[in-house]
Amino acid sequence: MSPNAPKSPAADRFAFTPVSDYQPTCRWNYTVKGLLRRGETSIFYGPSNVGKSALLVHLCLSVAAGKKFFGQATKKGLAVYVAAEAPRSVLDRFAAIKGEFDAEAAKNCLVLEHAVDFSQPGEVTALQKAILAAAGGQPVALIVFDTLARSIGDLSENDSGAMTYLARRAETLARELDAHVLFVHHCGKDQSRGARGSSGLKGAVDTELRLQSGDDNVVVGTIDKQRTMPKTVCYSFGLQPVKLGEDEDGGDYTSVRVVEVDEPIPANAPEKPRPTSRRTVLVDLLEQRQKKQADAPFSIPDLIAELPASWLNGLNDDSQKSTARKLLNELAAAEKPLVKKDGQRWRLA
Numbered sequence: 001m002s003p004n005a006p007k008s009p010a011a012d013r014f015a016f017t018p019v020s021d022y023q024p025t026c027r028w029n030y031t032v033k034g035l036l037r038r039g040e041t042s043i044f045y046g047p048s049n050v051g052k053s054a055l056l057v058h059l060c061l062s063v064a065a066g067k068k069f070f071g072q073a074t075k076k077g078l079a080v081y082v083a084a085e086a087p088r089s090v091l092d093r094f095a096a097i098k099g100e101f102d103a104e105a106a107k108n109c110l111v112l113e114h115a116v117d118f119s120q121p122g123e124v125t126a127l128q129k130a131i132l133a134a135a136g137g138q139p140v141a142l143i144v145f146d147t148l149a150r151s152i153g154d155l156s157e158n159d160s161g162a163m164t165y166l167a168r169r170a171e172t173l174a175r176e177l178d179a180h181v182l183f184v185h186h187c188g189k190d191q192s193r194g195a196r197g198s199s200g201l202k203g204a205v206d207t208e209l210r211l212q213s214g215d216d217n218v219v220v221g222t223i224d225k226q227r228t229m230p231k232t233v234c235y236s237f238g239l240q241p242v243k244l245g246e247d248e249d250g251g252d253y254t255s256v257r258v259v260e261v262d263e264p265i266p267a268n269a270p271e272k273p274r275p276t277s278r279r280t281v282l283v284d285l286l287e288q289r290q291k292k293q294a295d296a297p298f299s300i301p302d303l304i305a306e307l308p309a310s311w312l313n314g315l316n317d318d319s320q321k322s323t324a325r326k327l328l329n330e331l332a333a334a335e336k337p338l339v340k341k342d343g344q345r346w347r348l349a
Contacts, residue, residue: 031063031141031180033073034229036207038141038178041170043148043202044221045185045195046211051219051239051258052184055211056081056144057093058237058258063141065105070235070260077141077179078108080131084115084150092255096242100257110134116145118166119153128173140177145170146184148201157197167204194224209235215278217315217323218261236261241316281311282327286338290348297345300324 029038036042046052059079062069066076083090091111098106110131117123131140145151148166155162174181183205188196191212195202202208208225214236221235238259247253285306300321304312312320328346331338337349 028229029178030073030075030229031077032059032069035069035072035209035223036142036180036182037228038075038180039171039175040206040228041167041174041181041183041204042207042209043183043185043195043205044209044211045187047187047191047213050211050213051237051256052211053086053090053146054093054239054256054258055219055221055237056146056182056184057090058097060109060142060144061094061097061101061105064108065101067101067105070237075139075141077139078110078131078135079142079144080110080112080134080140081144081146082112082116082127082151083146085147087111087113089255090146092244093257095244096255097257108138115150117153118151118169119155121169124169124173128177131177140179142180142182143173143177144182144184148183148185151183157201160198160200163198163201164204167201170205238315278311278323279327279330281307282324283331283338286331286348295348297342297347299345300328303328303346 030036031038044052044056059069060081061067061079063074063077064079066074068074081090091113094106094109094111098109112127116127131143149157152162152166155166157163170181170183173179185201186196187194187210194210195208202225205225206227207223209221210224211219211221214220218236218238221237223231238261239256240259241254242257243252243254245253282303285303304320304324315323328339332340332349339346340349341347
């Protein structure tokens, strides 16, 4: 064959790279450093109402603004949220938090208010073309599909072959757009067994993050799988109600926003403690009062004024008072009570 003859597709497909010629680029090409890489795929999963969509709205706006996400750098770009489940609720979550970001970030977050069916290849291709047209030449950084179950059409999430096919289609989309593709998923009835459906999905994606409720209304995100980047272990956040306006009957119309509680804990720094529970912080404060022999009665607002700012994260004024009251009642009912009720106030036991 002439050396100038055109190469066949098979020849391109099986073009080998000699190890002697390879030089590392030393670039992560990330969407969120330490968490999500462009050209890759992930699953964020957890039980219903744990805060998945609120977290991902926070993620989309952080990426669109090029703003740090839980202390980790992001590469600025277009963020697309395919809201196949409760799209108006997702838009309300964007409305609850967009004021914390610049106007450009809100313009660079796009919401599609219906599902994209991955069982129909033409749908994914059409979505890709629509995203490129909307991007207008700017880089696409993130595409969220909420939820996986609403995105698979006739495919079964319990079928390993079907989930592998889904992951490959998502990977192709991620690579062709040089963006990260993320699916929102649910856990099964037994949360200890991980994400619902076939384990083939976990094997096929690059990153898997599990969300679960922790102490004192704090949600903890743990990376169960990280294929190509160093692993971080813990993201912690609270959910804070935000009033958007009044409903047709004059009542409050609210949504929620994420409040970051702590930066992620690197896997190589296990000595850094997890977020301290509110009960522990309150007990420490009361024990300090004991050491100072401060026997004067105190009110709940008095106590809240002495608590650190980290204790208040994610709680509005009413929630701060109700949480403190609940913990004080528990401490008063303990076998060795630390406090006791004194009329409308409290006193050390």
